[in-house]
Amino acid sequence: MDLTVLDGHIRARQWREALVEAQRLLVLFPTNAKLHWYEGMIYFANETWSKAEVSFRRAVNLDPNFSAAGIKLAQVLYRLKRYEDAFAEAKHWQKLAPNDNTNNGLIYNLQHQVQGGRTERWEKTRRLEGSITFTGD
Numbered sequence: 001m002d003l004t005v006l007d008g009h010i011r012a013r014q015w016r017e018a019l020v021e022a023q024r025l026l027v028l029f030p031t032n033a034k035l036h037w038y039e040g041m042i043y044f045a046n047e048t049w050s051k052a053e054v055s056f057r058r059a060v061n062l063d064p065n066f067s068a069a070g071i072k073l074a075q076v077l078y079r080l081k082r083y084e085d086a087f088a089e090a091k092h093w094q095k096l097a098p099n100d101n102t103n104n105g106l107i108y109n110l111q112h113q114v115q116g117g118r119t120e121r122w123e124k125t126r127r128l129e130g131s132i133t134f135t136g137d
Contacts, residue, residue, distance in 0.1 A: 033063035067097040
């Protein structure tokens with residue numbers, strides 16, 4: 001399988017052409033996890049989050065050790081505002097890629113939002129340091 005054309009379109013940010021090429025290759029190699037990851041990356045670049053989610057899920061279902069696809073899946077879930085799912089996904093992939101800075105940053109930001117089922121906005125900022133002083137009129 002030659003990915004030269006697909007890589008060229010992606011490098012040139014020719015997203016429409018890249019998607020056509022990725023989908024052409026997926027017809028020929030439907031069980032190739034890397035091709036599903038490429039498709040997901042194209043959707044990710046275009047902020048088509050729901051389609052990116054499908055592509056990244058296919059990639060990790062085909063290759064359960066494909067941490068790059070799993071971490072992108074966590075990022076997509078975050079962008080879809082599915083914070084609990086994003087946190088669980090990111091924690092899962094942290095076991096396979098413990099030094100991935102993007103994933104670790106996502107976990108850090110999400111842990112304050114999802115642990116304990118907090119939903120109030122003020123609780124999301126509890127990690128900020130300092131104090132608030134109210135003054136009288």
